[in-house]
Amino acid sequence: MNPALSHVRNWIFDLDNTLYPVSANLFAMIDMRIGQYVQNLLNLDPEAAHKVQKGYFHAHGTTLAGLMAEHGTDPHHYLADVHDVDMSVLEVNEALVEALAKLPGRKLVFTNGDAPYASKVLDKLGLGATFEAIHDVHATQYRPKPDPQAYQGLCEAYDLDPHASLFxxxxxxxxxxxxxxxxxxxxxxNGSEQAPDMDRSFIDYTVTDLGAWLHSILETSE
Known part of the structure; x- marks a missing residue:
């Protein structure tokens, strides 16, 4: 292992647009379904619904969190609806599968989606047996990333030392x-949608290809 990362015992990964590329357009399809959900729920035209959708996303972490706070939306109904997308767009990335298999320590998924959806995605990516657990939006008690309580809950649920963890x-x-x-x-x-805040001071590593980066940090031990 790269000496700078020799302290890492827990490898934590987001799911959407992280374990598969933005170019797959899977999350783009989900984003469209979220917009349609907001239109139907609030009886809005597409433009107005888009403003509500993104406003809640930026203010609450997810559109779902905003809808729950402002309109009492049922998270199970919402997630089943917006995740009803064609996953045939996903492909196995052999380099990523191989690199993840070589990582020493524990591996977990930390997502603002739900576990049933995440499991389907991981299976399509050839990663169904790679991760110890999926910590999803239900497990966060609907306090999604970037709510600090979501991270604290993750560490408590799996007894993770954050100083020995990489996200x-x-x-x-x-x-x-x-x-x-x-x-x-x-x-x-990788070009995925970002919040307006451009602060990047809290980022230790910036990469464009996850599989290639993981291989690069493993090369020192091979």
Whole structure:
């Protein structure tokens, strides 16, 4: 292992646009379904619904969190609806599968989605047996990333020492709370939608290809 990362015992990964590329457009399809859900729920035209959708996303961490807070939306109904997408767009990335298999220590998924959806995605990516657990939005008690309580809950649920943990995310703002509690942070800079805040001071590593980066940090031990 790269000496700079020899302290890492827990490898934590976001799911969407992190373990698969933005170019797969899977989350783009989910984003469209979220917009349609907001239109139907609030009886809005597409433009107005888009403003509500993104406003809740930026203010609450997810559109779902905003809908729950402002309209009492049932999270199970919402998640089943917006995750009803065609997953045939996903492909196995052999380099990533191989690199993840070689990582020493524990491996977990930390997602603002739900576990049933995440499991389907991981299976399509050839990663169904790779991770110890999926810590999803239900497990966070609907306090999604970047709420600091979500990270604290993750560490408590799996007895993780944050100082021995590394977190990989495509949404830069979601790395700030991880860094604040001592995690090593990795930003996947792949063109996915970002929050307006351009602060990147809490990012330890910026990478564009997760599989290639993981192989590069493992090469020193091979």
């Amino acid at each position: 990989v995310e495509d949404m830069a703002r979601n790395l700030a709370p991880a860094k604040a509690i001592g995690m090593t942070t990795v930003w996947i800079d």
